[in-house]
Amino acid sequence: GQQLNQSPQSMFIQEGEDVSMNCTSSSIFNTWLWYKQDPGEGPVLLIALYKAGELTSNGRLTAQFGITRKDSFLNISASIPSDVGIYFCAGPLRFGNEKLTFGTGTRLTIIP
Amino acid sequence: DAGVTQSPTHLIKTRGQQVTLRCSPKSGHDTVSWYQQALGQGPQFIFQYYEEEERQRGNFPDRFSGHQFPNYSSELNVNALLLGDSALYLCASSLGTDLRAFFGQGTRLTVV
Secondary structure, eight states, X not given: OOOEEEEOSXXXXXXXXXXXEEEEESSOOSOEEEEEEOTTSOXXXXXXXXXXXXXXXXXXXXXXXXXXXXEEEEEEOSOOGGGOEEEEEEEXXXXXXXXXXXXXXXXXXXXX | OOOOEEEOSEEEEOXXXXXXXXXXXXXXXXXXXXXXXXXXXXXXXXXXXXXXXXXXXXXXXXXXXXXXXXXXXXXXXXXXXXXXGOEEEEEEEESTTOOOOXXXXXXXXXXX
């Protein structure tokens, strides 16, 4: 079953607001990936993180690899309508294991 | 540069039947992974193919099998379909041991 917990489970925000979400695990991860999924589509890779403390940006998105290696954070600045979707964190549960475990997801909705 | 393509996009099968789903990886990628995504959940790893062999397998029964061809494309076969096999089946491709997986749009399988 799932071993990556994401919070919040869902978010309702207004356009222009900043967004923060996180992903936590009871196990250490050596890589964190963040994906966004639109309804009926496959996940799209947003950001990849490879070492503790790493901070990486992709446009208005910024993700951080937690220093404990058991968590990761994703921030979206100045949200726009196309940011709506489900955000998943993912990573290999064991070092050198190419199998990705996905989190429970955070659903982002923008209120008009 | 074509991304990951999957066919068909939608499929309806009867319980007990068999189904084959197809995937062409992103240009330059040699590794294909298959995931099952039930409604409202994150993708669950089924198995991964590299150099035409199954490299890793998730917690799925033997009814789920696959194949990778010399051109790196892949098939997922599911035998003796159950109602619970209804889901979005996602194919992801990557290069070697690079964890950054790129997903196709998925095949929506409905078992009735």
